[in-house]
Amino acid sequence: MTNNCITNLLKLICLLQNNSIINSCKKNCTKPYLGSISNTLYNTRPINIYNKNGSLFTTNYNGSNISLFRIKEIKNNCAILTPLINNEGTLEATTNNININTNCICAIRCLNDVYINNL
Numbered sequence: 001m002t003n004n005c006i007t008n009l010l011k012l013i014c015l016l017q018n019n020s021i022i023n024s025c026k027k028n029c030t031k032p033y034l035g036s037i038s039n040t041l042y043n044t045r046p047i048n049i050y051n052k053n054g055s056l057f058t059t060n061y062n063g064s065n066i067s068l069f070r071i072k073e074i075k076n077n078c079a080i081l082t083p084l085i086n087n088e089g090t091l092e093a094t095t096n097n098i099n100i101n102t103n104c105i106c107a108i109r110c111l112n113d114v115y116i117n118n119l
Contacts (some may be wrong), residue, residue, distance in 0.1 A: 007102045010079050013045050013110070014071045035093045042113035044070045046084055046091065049100070050102070050107040057105075059083055059098050066094070070116065092118050 020043045046068050049057040057063040061083050069081040070093060079102050082095045093116050 004060055006105045006108065007074065007077060007079075009108060010102060011074045013047070014074055017044055017071065042115050043119060044084075044091070044116045045113050046070060046111040048109040048111070049081075049105055051110070052104060052106045054106065057100070061094055061096060062086065068111070069098075070119075071096055075103075079105075091116055 009033050020041070047070075048067055051057050056066050056067050060066070060068045064085075066082040066083040066085060068086075068091070070084055071079060072082050073080040080102060082099065083096060084091045085094055086092075091114055094117065
């Protein structure tokens with residue numbers, strides 16, 4: 001069974017990140033731009049992912065559990081995610097990517113858009 005709602009949302013966020021445009025004023029996961037209406041440049045909409053059992057999805061990176069991700073690409077029902085780490089108050093992309101089946105995702109929580117330097 002395909003989880004079209006989750007897959008479509010992930011595709012939209014990925015497209016927004018790839019285009020990084022600012023042109024509207026909605027306040028949720030599906031707003032058609034990254035960031036608020038300002039001159040600030042954003043290139044990432046960080047997300048948390050929740051499994052079918054309702055638990056927060058995490059991955060291990062250098063001994064730490066990471067639960068914040070950037071969508072890199074969506075291929076069919078596979079999401080390629082980049083774990084994000086907090087380095088002294090600034091989010092940074094790790095050099096790793098993980099693949100997750102979108103059918104295993106129950107919910108997505110979008111955080112405020114940010115600019116990540118090391119993409």
